[in-house]
Amino acid sequence: MNSVPPNPNSNSTVSNGGAAEPSAGSAAAPSPTFSPLYQQIKALITQSLQSGEWKPGELIPSEVELANRFKVSQGTVRKAIDELAAENLVMRKQGKGTFVSTHHEARAHFRFLRLMPDEGVPHYPESKFIEVKRMRAPADVARLLDLKSGDAVIFIKRVQSFDSLPTIVEELWLPGMTFKGLTAERLVEYKGPMYGLFESEFGTRMIRATEKIRAVCAGADDAELLHVPVNTPLLASERVSFTYGDKAVELRRGLYSTERHHYHNELN
Amino acid sequence: MNSVPPNPNSNSTVSNGGAAEPSAGSAAAPSPTFSPLYQQIKALITQSLQSGEWKPGELIPSEVELANRFKVSQGTVRKAIDELAAENLVMRKQGKGTFVSTHHEARAHFRFLRLMPDEGVPHYPESKFIEVKRMRAPADVARLLDLKSGDAVIFIKRVQSFDSLPTIVEELWLPGMTFKGLTAERLVEYKGPMYGLFESEFGTRMIRATEKIRAVCAGADDAELLHVPVNTPLLASERVSFTYGDKAVELRRGLYSTERHHYHNELN
DNA sequence: GAGTGGTCTAGACCACCCG
DNA sequence: GGGTGGTCTAGACCACTCG
Numbered sequence: 001m002n003s004v005p006p007n008p009n010s011n012s013t014v015s016n017g018g019a020a021e022p023s024a025g026s027a028a029a030p031s032p033t034f035s036p037l038y039q040q041i042k043a044l045i046t047q048s049l050q051s052g053e054w055k056p057g058e059l060i061p062s063e064v065e066l067a068n069r070f071k072v073s074q075g076t077v078r079k080a081i082d083e084l085a086a087e088n089l090v091m092r093k094q095g096k097g098t099f100v101s102t103h104h105e106a107r108a109h110f111r112f113l114r115l116m117p118d119e120g121v122p123h124y125p126e127s128k129f130i131e132v133k134r135m136r137a138p139a140d141v142a143r144l145l146d147l148k149s150g151d152a153v154i155f156i157k158r159v160q161s162f163d164s165l166p167t168i169v170e171e172l173w174l175p176g177m178t179f180k181g182l183t184a185e186r187l188v189e190y191k192g193p194m195y196g197l198f199e200s201e202f203g204t205r206m207i208r209a210t211e212k213i214r215a216v217c218a219g220a221d222d223a224e225l226l227h228v229p230v231n232t233p234l235l236a237s238e239r240v241s242f243t244y245g246d247k248a249v250e251l252r253r254g255l256y257s258t259e260r261h262h263y264h265n266e267l268n
Numbered sequence: 269m270n271s272v273p274p275n276p277n278s279n280s281t282v283s284n285g286g287a288a289e290p291s292a293g294s295a296a297a298p299s300p301t302f303s304p305l306y307q308q309i310k311a312l313i314t315q316s317l318q319s320g321e322w323k324p325g326e327l328i329p330s331e332v333e334l335a336n337r338f339k340v341s342q343g344t345v346r347k348a349i350d351e352l353a354a355e356n357l358v359m360r361k362q363g364k365g366t367f368v369s370t371h372h373e374a375r376a377h378f379r380f381l382r383l384m385p386d387e388g389v390p391h392y393p394e395s396k397f398i399e400v401k402r403m404r405a406p407a408d409v410a411r412l413l414d415l416k417s418g419d420a421v422i423f424i425k426r427v428q429s430f431d432s433l434p435t436i437v438e439e440l441w442l443p444g445m446t447f448k449g450l451t452a453e454r455l456v457e458y459k460g461p462m463y464g465l466f467e468s469e470f471g472t473r474m475i476r477a478t479e480k481i482r483a484v485c486a487g488a489d490d491a492e493l494l495h496v497p498v499n500t501p502l503l504a505s506e507r508v509s510f511t512y513g514d515k516a517v518e519l520r521r522g523l524y525s526t527e528r529h530h531y532h533n534e535l536n
Numbered sequence: 537g538a539g540t541g542g543t544c545t546a547g548a549c550c551a552c553c554c555g
Numbered sequence: 556g557g558g559t560g561g562t563c564t565a566g567a568c569c570a571c572t573c574g
Contacts, residue, residue, distance in 0.1 A: 023552055025282075030550080030568080034551075034562090036561075036562060037562070037563070038562075038563085062539075062540060062541080063540075063541070064539095064540085072563080072564085073563065073564045073565070074565090075562095075563065075564065075565085076336060076562080076563060076564080078541085078542090079382075079562085079563090081541095086354075086564090087536070088536065092540095092541065092542090093540090093541080093571090093572090094538065094540070094542065094569080094570070094571050094572080095539080095541065095542095095570070095571035095572035096539095096572060096573085097540060098538090098540090108310040111535065111536075112535050114533075114535075116480075125546045166508050172279050189538080208534065208536050209534075209535040210275070210532070210533070210534055210535070211532070211534075211535060212384075212530040212531070212532060213481065213483070213503065213526075213530060213531040213533065214503070214526035214530050214531070214535075215483040215501035215502050215503045215524075215526050216501050217501050231499070233483035233484050233485050233501040233502070234483050234501070235481065235482070235483045235503075239535075252541090254555075258481075258482035258483050261495040262480040262481060262482050263480070263481040263482070264478070264479070264480060264481075265382075265478070265480075265481065265533060266476065266477075266478055266479075267357070267379065267382075267476060267477040267478070267479060267507075268356065268379075302569090302570075303542070304542075304543060304544090305544070306543075306544085330558075330559060330560080331559075331560070332558095332559085340544080341544060341545045341546070342545090343543095343544065343545065343546085344543080344544060344545080344547090346561090347543085347544090348550090360559095360560065360561090361552090361553090361559085361560080362551070362552050362553080362559070362560045362561065363551075363552035363553035363554080363558080363559055363560065363561095364552085364553060364554085364558095364559065364560080365558090365560075366559085366560080367557055383574085438562095
């Protein structure tokens with residue numbers, strides 16, 4: 001019994017401190033910056049996602065294939081993919097394979113849209129665009145998007161309606177660099193969530209976002225757009241969305257009418 | 269090579285459809301209700317948590333010990349504990365062991381309190397209790413807490429202040445059954461988050477919650493309590509909190525002043 | 537039946553903590 | 556130095572999908 005091969009830590013493309021030489025038992029400090037193998041694999045897979053080697057909606061190579069490619073065991077790439085799945089970058093489907101997540105799916109639509117109807121089933125709103133223009137980033141926008149004040153940004157203002165009832169008025173700022181060529185026409189003709197368009201047309205996938213929410217009173221303009229009396233209380237949300245590498249690529253300020261809807265949240 | 273023992277699926281306390289008999293290869297349908305071993309282990313561990321065999325803050329048995337107890341491999345209990353840790357029921361500490369999570373820790377305090385200061389570091393507010401009484405559950409409260417209308421509930425109203433500035437006014441309803449003996453005195457003298465008291469004194473641990481958020485205008489009473497003008501816009505939150513077994517054990521309705529604070533959320 | 541993800545095991549070794 | 560969680564491997568088998 002117990003005659004397993006010495007497990008030479010399978011040298012490979014990736015490693016920690018030392019290059020190879022796993023033989024002796026007491027040499028080389030345990031590497032001050034220790035990073036597990038599966039984290040390195042995860043980073044490599046993430047790179048392939050970011051670079052577009054595997055596009056949203058597509059099937060990525062199987063676990064065994066990736067294990068061979070990276071010269072590690074299947075269990076290790078498995079753990080890497082587990083984390084990517086937990087972060088919604090990838091979706092596993094037993095018997096079929098692992099797919100790159102996409103914002104073109106019913107499942108993804110309510111990951112960022114948290115406004116739910118008080119009654120009835122959630123559904124996606126229709127958009128009406130009020131304004132789309134290129135401009136220079138104001139100081140506050142520049143700061144949140146990690147740009148320089150005065151850098152080119154695209155500004156979008158729209159109203160979203162559920163069952164023809166205007167409920168959300170939103171202003172968006174996007175880095176001009178990243179969204180070169182985004183036009184009002186393209187926005188209007190596009191059906192489905194805006195993040196789907198960003199992903200398909202500009203190769204920019206929203207990964208996560210942070211949101212700050214307040215209560216405010218409706219001003220005259222917004223009251224008119226939302227068909228509510230002036231001074232109606234509204235939810236005000238400020239959202240910054242991030243793509244790969246924690247890069248901020250969208251600032252979105254929304255006003256939500258909460259007459260027939262509420263902001264839904266799960267605390268875990 | 270390749271002379272591993274036949275892996276008799278190690279019969280055990282737990283199992284799926286068939287009792288044992290893992291020998292033949294083609295008998296017994298693959299059990300219509302298949303539940304992985306690690307899920308069964310997870311359920312068993314959860315039972316021990318719920319029953320109080322291991323109390324909040326305490327060390328639970330080591331992975332190898334649990335593996336022996338349940339007659340499974342360490343890897344299997346590991347996967348079970350992984351999920352419990354992901355659900356915040358348990359906390360792993362390398363080199364020390366696995367501990368039952370508790371609401372008495374700085375880490376846990378902001379899991380349910382999402383109101384953050386616009387500037388400065390988050391800290392926990394001071395409470396001032398306005399009212400504590402036993403009453404019969406109104407219909408809407410009964411429905412949300414899964415009680416019968418008229419069942420005994422405890423009603424609590426309090427104001428919470430950050431740096432002596434009143435910011436939150438909250439009304440809570442708790443099932444009288446679960447929180448027998450909860451008094452105003454006990455609440456007042458207790459320092460720290462209320463969920464800590466619930467856990468220590470009543471053996472009821474809050475696991476998760478759902479929240480619905482709206483914008484409203486301050487009425488006269490609430491405006492006075494929060495030191496804001498009447499009709500100031502406020503965030504209104506309705507939270508239902510759950511303990512083990514998805515049992516609702518708290519209804520909390522809060523009004524938040526968002527002059528100097530905001531509701532913070534992460535979208536993943 | 538072949539391929540993919542999902543489960544389970546057994547064993548080795550590593551990083552971390554503490555007495 | 557011994558215990559605990561954390562990583563990694565290798566291999567077997569299961570559940571699911573699809574042609």
